[in-house]
Amino acid sequence: MQAIPRRVCRPPGWRSPHATARSLKSRAAALRVRPRTFTPISISTLPSLGSPTSPPTIISPASIRAMSSNASRALNLANINPHVKAAKYAVRGEIPIKAEEYRSALALGHGKDLPFDTVIAANIGNPQQLDQKPITFFRQVASLLENPALLEHEDVLLNQLGYQSDVLARARRLLREVQSVGAYSLSMGAPGIRASVAKFIERRDGYPADPSTIYLSTGASSGVNTLLHVICATPETGVLIPIPQYPLYTATLAVLNARCVPYYLDEAKAWGTNLDSIRDALTKARADGTDVRAIAVINPGNPTGGTLTAAEVQDVLRFAAEEKLVVIADEVYQTNVFVGEFTSFKKSLSELQAANPGIYDTVELASLHSISKGMVGECGHRGGYFELVGFDPEVVAQIYKFVSIQLCPPVVGQCIVECMVNPPREGEPSYPLYKQEYDSIFEGLHKRALALYEAFKRMEGVHCQEPQGSMYLYPTITLPSRAHEAAAAENHTPDEFYCLRLLDATGICVVPGSGFGQKEGTLHFRTTFLAPGTDWVERMVSFHEGFMAEWK
Ligand SMILES: Cc1ncc(COP(=O)(O)O)c(C=O)c1O
Numbered sequence: 001m002q003a004i005p006r007r008v009c010r011p012p013g014w015r016s017p018h019a020t021a022r023s024l025k026s027r028a029a030a031l032r033v034r035p036r037t038f039t040p041i042s043i044s045t046l047p048s049l050g051s052p053t054s055p056p057t058i059i060s061p062a063s064i065r066a067m068s069s070n071a072s073r074a075l076n077l078a079n080i081n082p083h084v085k086a087a088k089y090a091v092r093g094e095i096p097i098k099a100e101e102y103r104s105a106l107a108l109g110h111g112k113d114l115p116f117d118t119v120i121a122a123n124i125g126n127p128q129q130l131d132q133k134p135i136t137f138f139r140q141v142a143s144l145l146e147n148p149a150l151l152e153h154e155d156v157l158l159n160q161l162g163y164q165s166d167v168l169a170r171a172r173r174l175l176r177e178v179q180s181v182g183a184y185s186l187s188m189g190a191p192g193i194r195a196s197v198a199k200f201i202e203r204r205d206g207y208p209a210d211p212s213t214i215y216l217s218t219g220a221s222s223g224v225n226t227l228l229h230v231i232c233a234t235p236e237t238g239v240l241i242p243i244p245q246y247p248l249y250t251a252t253l254a255v256l257n258a259r260c261v262p263y264y265l266d267e268a269k270a271w272g273t274n275l276d277s278i279r280d281a282l283t284k285a286r287a288d289g290t291d292v293r294a295i296a297v298i299n300p301g302n303p304t305g306g307t308l309t310a311a312e313v314q315d316v317l318r319f320a321a322e323e324k325l326v327v328i329a330d331e332v333y334q335t336n337v338f339v340g341e342f343t344s345f346k347k348s349l350s351e352l353q354a355a356n357p358g359i360y361d362t363v364e365l366a367s368l369h370s371i372s373k374g375m376v377g378e379c380g381h382r383g384g385y386f387e388l389v390g391f392d393p394e395v396v397a398q399i400y401k402f403v404s405i406q407l408c409p410p411v412v413g414q415c416i417v418e419c420m421v422n423p424p425r426e427g428e429p430s431y432p433l434y435k436q437e438y439d440s441i442f443e444g445l446h447k448r449a450l451a452l453y454e455a456f457k458r459m460e461g462v463h464c465q466e467p468q469g470s471m472y473l474y475p476t477i478t479l480p481s482r483a484h485e486a487a488a489a490e491n492h493t494p495d496e497f498y499c500l501r502l503l504d505a506t507g508i509c510v511v512p513g514s515g516f517g518q519k520e521g522t523l524h525f526r527t528t529f530l531a532p533g534t535d536w537v538e539r540m541v542s543f544h545e546g547f548m549a550e551w552k
Helices: 022-032 061-067 082-086 092-109 136-146 148-159 166-179 191-205 218-232 248-255 274-285 310-322 345-355 393-405 411-421 432-459 483-490 494-506 535-551
Strands: 214-217 239-244 259-264 291-298 327-330 363-369 384-389 524-526
Touching: 022 092, 082 248, 092 274, 136 148, 136 166, 136 191, 136 411, 148 166, 148 345, 166 191, 166 411, 191 214, 191 218, 191 345, 191 384, 191 524, 214 393, 214 411, 218 239, 218 248, 218 291, 218 327, 218 363, 218 384, 239 274, 248 259, 248 535, 259 274, 274 291, 274 310, 310 327, 310 345, 327 345, 345 363, 345 384, 384 411, 411 432, 432 535, 483 494, 483 535, 494 535
Parallel strands: 239 259, 239 291, 291 327, 327 363
Antiparallel strands: 214 384, 363 384
């Protein structure tokens, strides 16, 4: 295991994207597979945000630097919170910023010389950005919540606009619950919605859930943020984080000036957990003076797409009980499972508790879920929840206070959480359409995952685990040594070098493995399989062939 520098929360293999400081133009000059005459767009030439014809713009790091001046401002890069500067978030880093520049150029009719006419955002699990249609039931309910006056025109809704009676009934029930989506709710979320979440957990797991332990959140991200804020007491506090990981964890630990204690997932075992590797990581961290308080597990995995077995879940819980660690179970992909079965940490803990009375009662488990993933894909509505089990009531009071400081999660998002956990059932009027939409999204995702997996099999030096779940594939790539040298010459890691060239040549934006952490000496990239069609997959295959031939 590679040593992690103390106080700096970076997983092994993590590298700073130094080249962000260079302009797109100077980097394009260094590229061998590149748009030759593409001129980077300066933000000053773009229409302002909000203009009806303008695409939204991202200000590139180079442009930011050009605008920066220390002279007349209180804040500059040298005096802001250094922990914010230390945080890395590759999912929205250098490569996606460049992809956004390409996208803006194409939208404005510039970039005619680019070797592609569309940008494929395969870097982020944002289903509706990539044409996944919202589930009709959720949006019909949301439309009535936003504009309750429509409920006074029941006849039009039912007979002209295709709303079903259960949509109206659900909207009325939710409005009774929240009064108005324009009003703050309780900080933990509306009580009736938390009760629905508890019932969902009971149906899913076959064990009781208590609504008073459910906290609605602004997506799972705010839940993770809350938990890590409460857990991270000193700069010596550490949290075991799976590597590779979703960078929310390392970034938040960096902001909190706490320590990431990396444990490696086992690529050869479909990215499962390896208890020996977790134990080694814990022992070493404790020997280094790290006060390890918690273990985070992402199941199904991001970026790996692996789904843990019931035995792996139980092993982690036993280990956490032995070592007195809080378990943070990130289960946002729980319905994105193609192979095997999702086992929730809550169910597994309940089984352990039932089989061993008294032994596991104080295991502290926080499980998170979200409306952003699965077939729901409502990322922009920012809804989710976490359930707390086994926590000290005094700690719970502090968690409650912490969430209260943020007032409340978006109320429409809370209502969509309710629709997710309590969707139309068989026999209800909205059920046939709901089921058809749900199944078709699921099948589409699976089909595209398999198409990508088959394509990877045709690519020299690329090896990928069979798709099991979540929204990602995370293949290993072996690149020729000349590509490694060329990457070093331009201050990129080889996987960054590969992903940048892939973007420049095809418009496909993926994330280099160095953004998630990877074992020393290995290279990967993460791609989603959300983009419609398979044409882009073929673009990737032919790029790869050219790349390998060029750098051999
Ligand atoms: C593993 C994991 N956890 C949490 C999140 C955050 O999701 P949300 O949109 O619910 O904040 C993501 C988003 O991609 C994720 O992949």
